[in-house]
Amino acid sequence: MKVVGITTQQEVYVGSKERNFRINEFLIIEDPYQEDLLGEVVEAKTFNRYIPLNIYGDFVDNSVLESLKALGYDIDEDTIYISKVRLLNEALYPIQTGSDVRLPKFEEVKDIMIKTSREDGLVLGAIKNTDDMALQMDEEFKELFHTFEEGRLMPQKEIPYIMDLKSMHHYPHIGVFGGSGSGKSFGLRVLLEELMIQNIPTIVLDPHFEMDFSETASYLEEKTENFKDKFKCLQVGTHVGVKFEDLSAQDLKNLLDAASHLTDAMNNVVDILFKPRDSYYSFFNRLQMLTEAQEEGSSDKIESRINSGSDEEERRAWRERKKLFESYDKTCPYNSVRGILWRLKRLGNDGVFSKDIREIETGLQNGKLIVIQGSTRILQVFSTYLLNNLYHKRREYKDALYKKTSAEYFPPFIIVTDESHNFAPKGYESPSKSILKEISQEGRKYGVFLILATQRPTLLDETITAQLNTKLIFRTVRASDIQTIQEETDLTMEECRRLPYLRTGDVFISSATMGRTIFARIRAAITSSPHTINPFDELKSKFKEEDERFLKIIIDKLPVMATDLTDLALEIEQETGTTYTVDNLEERLKQMVDKNHIEKEETIFGYRYKSKK
Numbered sequence: 001m002k003v004v005g006i007t008t009q010q011e012v013y014v015g016s017k018e019r020n021f022r023i024n025e026f027l028i029i030e031d032p033y034q035e036d037l038l039g040e041v042v043e044a045k046t047f048n049r050y051i052p053l054n055i056y057g058d059f060v061d062n063s064v065l066e067s068l069k070a071l072g073y074d075i076d077e078d079t080i081y082i083s084k085v086r087l088l089n090e091a092l093y094p095i096q097t098g099s100d101v102r103l104p105k106f107e108e109v110k111d112i113m114i115k116t117s118r119e120d121g122l123v124l125g126a127i128k129n130t131d132d133m134a135l136q137m138d139e140e141f142k143e144l145f146h147t148f149e150e151g152r153l154m155p156q157k158e159i160p161y162i163m164d165l166k167s168m169h170h171y172p173h174i175g176v177f178g179g180s181g182s183g184k185s186f187g188l189r190v191l192l193e194e195l196m197i198q199n200i201p202t203i204v205l206d207p208h209f210e211m212d213f214s215e216t217a218s219y220l221e222e223k224t225e226n227f228k229d230k231f232k233c234l235q236v237g238t239h240v241g242v243k244f245e246d247l248s249a250q251d252l253k254n255l256l257d258a259a260s261h262l263t264d265a266m267n268n269v270v271d272i273l274f275k276p277r278d279s280y281y282s283f284f285n286r287l288q289m290l291t292e293a294q295e296e297g298s299s300d301k302i303e304s305r306i307n308s309g310s311d312e313e314e315r316r317a318w319r320e321r322k323k324l325f326e327s328y329d330k331t332c333p334y335n336s337v338r339g340i341l342w343r344l345k346r347l348g349n350d351g352v353f354s355k356d357i358r359e360i361e362t363g364l365q366n367g368k369l370i371v372i373q374g375s376t377r378i379l380q381v382f383s384t385y386l387l388n389n390l391y392h393k394r395r396e397y398k399d400a401l402y403k404k405t406s407a408e409y410f411p412p413f414i415i416v417t418d419e420s421h422n423f424a425p426k427g428y429e430s431p432s433k434s435i436l437k438e439i440s441q442e443g444r445k446y447g448v449f450l451i452l453a454t455q456r457p458t459l460l461d462e463t464i465t466a467q468l469n470t471k472l473i474f475r476t477v478r479a480s481d482i483q484t485i486q487e488e489t490d491l492t493m494e495e496c497r498r499l500p501y502l503r504t505g506d507v508f509i510s511s512a513t514m515g516r517t518i519f520a521r522i523r524a525a526i527t528s529s530p531h532t533i534n535p536f537d538e539l540k541s542k543f544k545e546e547d548e549r550f551l552k553i554i555i556d557k558l559p560v561m562a563t564d565l566t567d568l569a570l571e572i573e574q575e576t577g578t579t580y581t582v583d584n585l586e587e588r589l590k591q592m593v594d595k596n597h598i599e600k601e602e603t604i605f606g607y608r609y610k611s612k613k
């Protein structure tokens with residue numbers, strides 16, 4: 001392998017007759033006048049005499065052709081491999097054309113590829129095209145994981161990509177971008193498995209109900225890591241919720257706003273009508289009674305309701321309404337009170353106020369991964385409250401340490417969410433966005449970190465995107481998203497051009513710790529998503545199950561005449577409790593004939609269904 005053509009201090013072409021180049025592989029250039037220089041292949045091509053080199057004017061120019069000839073290559077006869085190599089560090093002078101090029105040894109790249117040990121890092125996968133160097137790798141970096149290729153589990157052959165967990169202290173937030181089916185959720189799963197292995201307190205917002213880690217992946221036979229005690233799935237409204245009594249007026253306004261946008265007048269109503277330590281019912285009642293009074297329209301009309309009350313209870317209730325009316329009617333317009341009431345009811349019906357967040361806090365204190373499940377809308381509401389609460393607990397603890405006052409310990413933690421553009425959208429305000437923005441800007445100081453995944457980086461708030469110091473970028477097809485990625489990362493033009501064609505599970509990792517972009521393959525996950533079964537396989541097995549059940553019911557009753565189906569339906573109902581109409585039963589019997597489970601024959605009295613011989 002030799003340097004060919006006109007060179008610069010940053011880039012060279014390398015030609016070879018023997019060895020094909022692979023994109024992203026590393027090469028060492030032995031310039032006789034400088035130290036050895038490390039470079040990375042950014043483009044690779046192969047030529048032979050059937051494809052004349054000079055038609056590819058954009059990739060190799062005349063200077064490359066001339067120096068290939070000068071170095072003894074027969075460009076009309078030989079197959080020639082050419083690569084464009086970008087140096088990792090700029091050379092002092094342009095590289096000497098004709099310099100020898102060789103593959104590096106592991107030791108020569110170790111420092112730029114591996115930033116931490118297995119114990120202190122997250123093993124996410126393999127650095128692609130490093131198999132030559134991996135042969136000489138230290139034992140501690142071998143056999144750390146498997147990859148999953150073409151339906152098969154493959155042992156680790158390449159250098160591992162180990163994300164340095166401690167570097168989050170300096171480069172705190174991570175973005176995970178990639179289009180549908182690109183391997184983004186799978187990558188997120190691997191990242192979360194690694195956080196569980198390290199016992200890092202983590203909150204996961206899971207709108208897809210997919211971040212369950214109890215199932216071991218079907219391709220893993222041997223006994224592997226078990227995450228059962230390391231995570232907990234909690235559903236909003238069933239296991240966790242907001243304790244109304246602990247809310248401040250601001251918390252409540254955030255929650256109601258997340259349910260549906262609040263006008264200024266509605267905000268005002270909450271400030272006036274909400275009393276500290278109110279319960280859901282006491283606040284609800286106050287609003288309800290005020291609206292009932294307002295519907296009457298005047299103090300006189302309410303007075304007449306008091307007078308015509310049928311019993312003392314009713315008279316007392318109307319007296320209370322009158323008091324509310326006189327105190328608040330002027331400051332709280334009817335429509336705004338109704339608006340608050342409607343939002344409150346909506347949250348109440350979703351069960352948001354039926355539980356508290358104690359289980360989440362205890363889980364985090366114990367180093368667990370807590371998965372919060374619910375619809376996107378509910379999660380938007382709940383996460384606003386939850387993240388504010390937890391973030392401020394951690395802040396209070398850290399501030400108290402600084403001021404040398406006492407405060408209850410609250411651990412550092414990581415917040416993870418898929419579909420993050422729904423929680424922090426670009427272009428408009430949302431309550432969950434303000435807390436995520438605050439954490440993206442200040443979280444580092446307090447040890448609170450973000451991992452935000454999205455299919456649509458273009459729709460994610462720009463201030464937050466700019467704070468994501470590490471980005472995992474999977475296959476992306478949409479031009480606007482590729483453009484955003486180009487603007488927000490250090491991916492080169494060549495790398496961005498490759499984005500639409502990446503294989504599922506292959507990823508560019510652009511990280512400040514590494515100082516450059518690494519091309520990697522995400523390792524095989526240890527666990528699998530509860531939604532991995534193909535819906536068409538599900539249908540097939542459901543039909544099969546149904547058929548078997550039906551056959552079991554009717555097989556002893558065969559043969560049966562088509563004219564006797566009424567009696568048969570009755571008999572089945574008495575024996576099994578399952579009701580079939582005659583049409584239904586006939587349809588099912590015909591299906592069984594079509595599927596070759598039973599037979600149908602014609603007799604002089606009509607059709608007869610019978611078992612197969």
Ligand SMILES: Nc1ncnc2c1ncn2[C@@H]1O[C@H](COP(=O)(O)OP(=O)(O)OP(=O)(O)O)[C@@H](O)[C@H]1O
Pocket residue numbers: 147148149178179180181182183184185186187455504505506521522523524
């Ligand atoms: N690193 C990988 N190795 C092997 N298979 C993978 C890998 N990543 C993903 N896959 C497979 O590809 C499929 C799609 O992956 P995944 O569900 O993660 O896509 P996605 O990008 O999250 O899509 P969506 O955003 O639509 O959920 C999955 O069935 C998964 O098994």
